[in-house]
Amino acid sequence: MNNQFLQGRSQSIRFIQTQTIYEQPFFTPNIDVLSISENLNLEKIKKQPTSRYQSPQKWQESFKKPQIQQAKIIHTQEQEAQKQFKQLQVNYDEKILFQPKEMISKPTTEYKQLIVKAKTLLLQQRTLIMKKYFKIASLAIxxxxxIRKSLNYSLWKKYQMQLKNISFFLKLELVQTERINAWCKAVCAKSLTSVNQQLHNFIDLPNDKEKVDQSMMKSINSxxxxxxxxxxxxxxxxxxxxLKYYLLSQVFxxxxxxxxxxxSSRTLYLHTKNRQIKEEELTMILVESILIDQIIMNIFDSNQKCLFLLKLIASLLQYLxxxxxxxxKQKKxxxxxxxxxxxxxxxNRIKxxxxxNPSANDLIIIGLFTNEELQSLLNYKKVVSKVIDQNFERFCCNLHTTVFA
Known part of the structure; x- marks a missing residue:
C-alpha cells in the first residue's frame, strides 16, 4: 500500500508540475518547482476528503479501481494539458509579435502633431509652387x-508719327509726281524700249504662225x-x-x-476702330495702289505706240x-x-x-484681255512664265518690307 501510495503521489506531482510549468510562461531561477507542486498538492488534499487520515474508506475505494481506468484518466489529462499549453504558447507568441505593431498603430500625441505639421508644410509648399506657376503664366499672358497690342498699334503709331510728312508730300503734288514718275520710268524703260515696232495681235489673229511666233517672243520678253x-x-x-509715303497713306x-x-471685299482698311490687318492684306493694298495708280498709268502715258503690247502688259499684271x-477670304x-x-x-493712246458702282465683276480694270486669252502667251515658254511668277512674288515681298520697314 505504501508503494502504491508513493507511486500515485509521484504521478500526481508530475502532472501538477507539468501543469504549473505550462501555465507560467516566464520562470524565475529563485523558485523551486518541486516545492510549488507539493504545496499545490497539499492544498488539493486539504480541500478534497480523499486522504486516509480523514476518510480511510474512500481512500481504499479509490485504490480498488482498476489501473487501466486511472491510466486513461491520466492520458486524457495529459492531452488537455498539452492543448492548454499550445493555446498559452500561441497567445504568448501573438502578444510578443503584435505588441510593437499595436504601439505603432496607436501613435502618441507628439507623433500626431508631427504628422499634422508635415501635412501643413507640404500643403504650404504646394500652394507656393502653384502660386509661382500662376504668376509665371499670368506674366506670360x-x-x-x-506684344499683340504693340503689333496692332505699331502701324497706327507709325502713321501718326509720319502723318506730317505724308500730308506735306501729298500737298506738294508737282514734286511728288515728278519723283514718282521718274521711278516708274526707270522700272518700265527696258520693257517698253525692247519693242520698236508694231506687234502682231496673236490673240485676235492666231492663224499666221510666223507673225504669232515673233509677236509672242517679243511680248513675253517685254x-x-x-x-x-x-x-x-x-x-x-x-x-x-x-512713293513710300503715298502707298502708306493708301492703307488708311x-x-x-x-x-x-x-x-475692299477682302480687307478692312486701317482706321480708329480697326487697327489690325494681316500682312497679306497690307501687301494686297500696296500692290494694287502701285500697279494701277503708278505703273499702268505710266505705261499708258509712255511714248510706246504699240497699243497691243500696252494692253497685254496691263492684262498680265492684273492676271498675276x-x-x-x-x-x-472675303469679308463684310x-x-x-x-x-x-x-x-x-x-x-493712238489708252487711258x-x-x-x-461697277457691275458684279471683281476685275480691277475692265476691258483688258481675259485669262483664257493670255494662256497662249503663258504656255509659249513655261520656263519664262515660272520666272515671271517668281519675280512677282519677290516684288510683293520687297514692297511690304520697304514700306513698313
Whole structure:
C-alpha cells in the first residue's frame, strides 16, 4: 500500500508540475518547482476528503479501481494539458509579435502633431509652387497681350508719327509726281524700249504662225523685263521715298483714293476702330495702289505706240495680281462707294477712266484681255512664265518690307 501510495503521489506531482510549468510562461531561477507542486498538492488534499487520515474508506475505494481506468484518466489529462499549453504558447507568441505593431498603430500625441505639421508644410509648399506657376503664366499672358497690342498699334503709331510728312508730300503734288514718275520710268524703260515696232495681235489673229511666233517672243520678253525691274527697284535701296509715303497713306481709310470691289471685299482698311490687318492684306493694298495708280498709268502715258503690247502688259499684271490674292477670304465691308477702272482708247493712246458702282465683276480694270486669252502667251515658254511668277512674288515681298520697314 505504501508503494502504491508513493507511486500515485509521484504521478500526481508530475502532472501538477507539468501543469504549473505550462501555465507560467516566464520562470524565475529563485523558485523551486518541486516545492510549488507539493504545496499545490497539499492544498488539493486539504480541500478534497480523499486522504486516509480523514476518510480511510474512500481512500481504499479509490485504490480498488482498476489501473487501466486511472491510466486513461491520466492520458486524457495529459492531452488537455498539452492543448492548454499550445493555446498559452500561441497567445504568448501573438502578444510578443503584435505588441510593437499595436504601439505603432496607436501613435502618441507628439507623433500626431508631427504628422499634422508635415501635412501643413507640404500643403504650404504646394500652394507656393502653384502660386509661382500662376504668376509665371499670368506674366506670360500679359506680355503676349502687350506684344499683340504693340503689333496692332505699331502701324497706327507709325502713321501718326509720319502723318506730317505724308500730308506735306501729298500737298506738294508737282514734286511728288515728278519723283514718282521718274521711278516708274526707270522700272518700265527696258520693257517698253525692247519693242520698236508694231506687234502682231496673236490673240485676235492666231492663224499666221510666223507673225504669232515673233509677236509672242517679243511680248513675253517685254513682260519678263518689267517684272525683273519691279523686283529689283522695289528694294529699300532703290525705292522712292515719296512713293513710300503715298502707298502708306493708301492703307488708311481716311486717305484712300478709291475702293475697288476685289480689294475692299477682302480687307478692312486701317482706321480708329480697326487697327489690325494681316500682312497679306497690307501687301494686297500696296500692290494694287502701285500697279494701277503708278505703273499702268505710266505705261499708258509712255511714248510706246504699240497699243497691243500696252494692253497685254496691263492684262498680265492684273492676271498675276488676282492669282496672288484671290485665296484671301472675303469679308463684310461697310464701304458702299466701290469703283473700278475702265480702258478708253482715244486715238493712238489708252487711258483709264474711273467708274463708280461697277457691275458684279471683281476685275480691277475692265476691258483688258481675259485669262483664257493670255494662256497662249503663258504656255509659249513655261520656263519664262515660272520666272515671271517668281519675280512677282519677290516684288510683293520687297514692297511690304520697304514700306513698313
Amino acid at each position: 500679359i506680355a503676349a497681350i502687350r 513682260c519678263q523685263f518689267l517684272l525683273e525691274n519691279l523686283a529689283y527697284f522695289s528694294q529699300p535701296k532703290y525705292f522712292c521715298e515719296e 481709310l481716311d486717305h484712300k483714293a478709291y475702293f475697288s470691289k476685289f480689294v 495680281f488676282i492669282k496672288k490674292f484671290i485665296k484671301l 465691308s461697310n464701304i458702299q462707294k466701290l469703283s473700278a477702272h475702265q480702258i478708253i482708247q482715244i486715238g 483709264l477712266n474711273l467708274i463708280s
